[in-house]
Amino acid sequence: MKTQAGTLSILAVSCLLLSACLSEGPGLQVEESEIYELRDQYPEGPYGTELGQVIKPLSFLDPNGANYGLEDVYRDQFNQVLLVTTSAEWCTACIKEQKTLNELYDEYKDRGLEVMVTLFQDLNFEPATAELSERWRERYELDFPVVADPTDPSLFAPYYDISLTPMVMLVNVKTMEIIYLTQGFDEDQVRALIEANLPQKLRSRSYPNEPYGKTVGTAIEALEFVNPDESTFSTENIYEDLSKRLLLVTTSAEWCTACIKEQPTLQSMYEEYKEAGLEILVSLFQDRDFEPASADLAQRWIDKYDLSFLVVADPTIPSKFSPYYDVSLTPMVMLIDTETMEIIYLTQGFDEDQVRGLIEAKLGLSQ
Known part of the structure; x- marks a missing residue:
C-alpha cells in the first residue's frame, strides 16, 4: 500500500509535468473533439488501486436505494474529472471538508468536475445505508452525489488505510485512470490538479437561458x-x-x-x-x-x-x-x-x- 508521503512525492512530479498545460492560461489545452467524444463502454481492465491505474467500476447505493456508481459517472459526457472522498459519520475531518467540497463543485462543475462522497460507516461504526447518505446530503446541503457503501470491508478499503479517513482521489473520467490518491484533504493540492486537468471551457450543464428567438442568431427554446x-x-x-x-x-x-x-x-x-x-x-x-x-x-x-x-x-x-x-x-x-x-x-x-x-x-x- 502506498504511504501518504509516497503519494505526495508522485503528485509533486505530476504537478511539474502538468504545468505545461497551464502555460496559455488556466485549464487543460485539448481539442474540442477530444472533450466531446462518445463514451459507450467503461474502460476495460486490468484494474488497479494505485496512481496511473484504471479504477474498477465500483457501484454504491444512492439516497433512494438505487445503484449508482463509477459507470454512471463515466457515461455522463459532462464529467471530465471525478473527485472522490470517503467519509464516515464518526469522522470529524470528513465533516469539516464538506463545505470545501461543495465550493469546489460549484466553482468547477461547469468545466466538467464531478464530486462524489462515499459513506461507509455511521456514527456507531455500522455499515452505511441509503438513509445515511440522504441525511448527510441534507445536513451539509450538498449538490453533488452522496452514496452509501454498505460492504464490509468497504469498496475503497484496498486503496488506503481506513484509519486515516478521508481518502481523497482524483480520476480522469475519460480513461477512469487514477491521477491523484492520498489520505487527508489538502485543498490547495486538490484545487491545483483540478484546475490543471479540466478543459478551459465546457458547455454549460444546463440548457441555455432565455431570451429565445425564432430567427438566425437567436437561441432556440427547448422543444x-x-x-x-x-x-x-x-x-x-x-x-x-x-x-x-x-x-x-x-x-x-x-x-x-x-x-x-x-x-x-x-x-x-x-x-x-x-x-x-x-x-x-x-x-x-x-x-x-x-x-x-x-x-x-x-x-x-x-x-x-x-x-x-x-x-x-x-x-x-x-x-x-x-x-x-x-x-x-x-x-x-x-x-x-x-x-x-x-x-x-x-x-x-x-x-x-x-x-x-x-x-x-x-x-x-x-x-
Missing part, C-alpha cells in the same frame, strides 16, 4: 416531441450529448413530396458527418390526410426510408415549428449550433450544396 416508441423527446437531449456539435432540423409531412425526396440525401449526409458531430432531426407534423402526426407515423417514416437518425412526431396544432417559417412552404431547414443552441441557418426548401457547405464549415471540414 418536446414524441418518439416512435411514444416516449418524450426534447431538444435538450441533443444539447446534453456532448458528441453532438451541430443539429440539422427539417420539418416533414406525409403529403410533402419535396420532404420525401430529401430523405435519402439526409441519410447520406448523416452517414458522412455523424462522426464529426452532426445530428439530424426530422420533425413530422401531419400524415397524408393532414391529421396531426403520431408516434406510429414516425416509425413508419423511419422504416420506409431506412433512416438511422432521429425522427419524431409533432402532434401539436399548430406545429412546434410553425412560428419559424411558412408551413405551406414545407420543408423548413434549420441548422443549430448545439453548444449554444443558436440558430445559424434557417430557410424553406432544401438546398443540398448550401447546407453541406455550412455543415463542413461549422465542423471544421472545409478544405
Whole structure:
C-alpha cells in the first residue's frame, strides 16, 4: 500500500509535468473533439488501486436505494474529472471538508468536475445505508452525489488505510485512470490538479437561458416531441450529448413530396458527418390526410426510408415549428449550433450544396 508521503512525492512530479498545460492560461489545452467524444463502454481492465491505474467500476447505493456508481459517472459526457472522498459519520475531518467540497463543485462543475462522497460507516461504526447518505446530503446541503457503501470491508478499503479517513482521489473520467490518491484533504493540492486537468471551457450543464428567438442568431427554446416508441423527446437531449456539435432540423409531412425526396440525401449526409458531430432531426407534423402526426407515423417514416437518425412526431396544432417559417412552404431547414443552441441557418426548401457547405464549415471540414 502506498504511504501518504509516497503519494505526495508522485503528485509533486505530476504537478511539474502538468504545468505545461497551464502555460496559455488556466485549464487543460485539448481539442474540442477530444472533450466531446462518445463514451459507450467503461474502460476495460486490468484494474488497479494505485496512481496511473484504471479504477474498477465500483457501484454504491444512492439516497433512494438505487445503484449508482463509477459507470454512471463515466457515461455522463459532462464529467471530465471525478473527485472522490470517503467519509464516515464518526469522522470529524470528513465533516469539516464538506463545505470545501461543495465550493469546489460549484466553482468547477461547469468545466466538467464531478464530486462524489462515499459513506461507509455511521456514527456507531455500522455499515452505511441509503438513509445515511440522504441525511448527510441534507445536513451539509450538498449538490453533488452522496452514496452509501454498505460492504464490509468497504469498496475503497484496498486503496488506503481506513484509519486515516478521508481518502481523497482524483480520476480522469475519460480513461477512469487514477491521477491523484492520498489520505487527508489538502485543498490547495486538490484545487491545483483540478484546475490543471479540466478543459478551459465546457458547455454549460444546463440548457441555455432565455431570451429565445425564432430567427438566425437567436437561441432556440427547448422543444418536446414524441418518439416512435411514444416516449418524450426534447431538444435538450441533443444539447446534453456532448458528441453532438451541430443539429440539422427539417420539418416533414406525409403529403410533402419535396420532404420525401430529401430523405435519402439526409441519410447520406448523416452517414458522412455523424462522426464529426452532426445530428439530424426530422420533425413530422401531419400524415397524408393532414391529421396531426403520431408516434406510429414516425416509425413508419423511419422504416420506409431506412433512416438511422432521429425522427419524431409533432402532434401539436399548430406545429412546434410553425412560428419559424411558412408551413405551406414545407420543408423548413434549420441548422443549430448545439453548444449554444443558436440558430445559424434557417430557410424553406432544401438546398443540398448550401447546407453541406455550412455543415463542413461549422465542423471544421472545409478544405
